[in-house]
Amino acid sequence: MDISTVNALSYEDFVNVFGNVVEKCPVVSAAVWSMRPFKNLAALEAAISEFIDALPETGKEGILRCHPDLAGRELQSGTLTRESREEQARAGLDALSSAEASRVSLLNEAYKTRFGFPFVICARTNDKETILQQLTERSRNQAAAERARGIDEVKRICHVRLQSLVLAEPPNKL
Ligand SMILES: NC(=O)N[C@H]1NC(=O)NC1=O
Numbered sequence: 485m486d487i488s489t490v491n492a493l494s495y496e497d498f499v500n501v502f503g504n505v506v507e508k509c510p511v512v513s514a515a516v517w518s519m520r521p522f523k524n525l526a527a528l529e530a531a532i533s534e535f536i537d538a539l540p541e542t543g544k545e546g547i548l549r550c551h552p553d554l555a556g557r558e559l560q561s562g563t564l565t566r567e568s569r570e571e572q573a574r575a576g577l578d579a580l581s582s583a584e585a586s587r588v589s590l591l592n593e594a595y596k597t598r599f600g601f602p603f604v605i606c607a608r609t610n611d612k613e614t615i616l617q618q619l620t621e622r623s624r625n626q627a628a629a630e631r632a633r634g635i636d637e638v639k640r641i642c643h644v645r646l647q648s649l650v651l652a653e654p655p656n657k658l
Pocket residue numbers: 507551552553554567568571572602603604605606607608641
């Protein structure tokens with residue numbers, strides 16, 4: 485899908501295609517549609533990033549809270565979004581031993597209790613080992629630093645999702 489195709493999309497189609505580049509936050513793509521035409525994919529990504537950066541801290545936390553736990557209940561019950569399911573599977577999170585699964589579950593719960601939002605990391609650019617290590621290390625961060633780190637990861641996830649959508653030919657959600 486080239487950028488002229490992206491720029492020609494109605495807002496309904498644009499949200500259909502890009503609505504989940506930020507997990508369960510279609511309002512982000514609905515908002516940046518107003519900023520067309522985009523010169524290229526990087527400009528669309530920059531518009532998304534600026535929209536997120538302009539949110540108040542509660543809005544950023546809201547975005548984090550829309551993310552499912554890694555290797556959590558939604559993975560077990562098959563209710564993840566397609567994107568999230570593929571990302572978690574690629575990182576091997578759908579094939580944890582029961583000891584690993586209970587360790588992740590304990591760490592996820594402790595993280596959420598401490599920060600009030602879930603641990604978010606770009607699963608496509610990490611493997612099971614680094615995810616577990618990061619979950620342990622980042623749990624020790626201060627809340628503001630961790631919120632900022634989570635938002636950086638949201639942007640990494642968005643980058644990967646945009647790449648696979650735009651490189652897909654033809655647009656696969658129209
Ligand atoms: N909690 C969390 O990081 N979830 C996300 N990470 C990722 O790569 N896909 C997700 O859904």
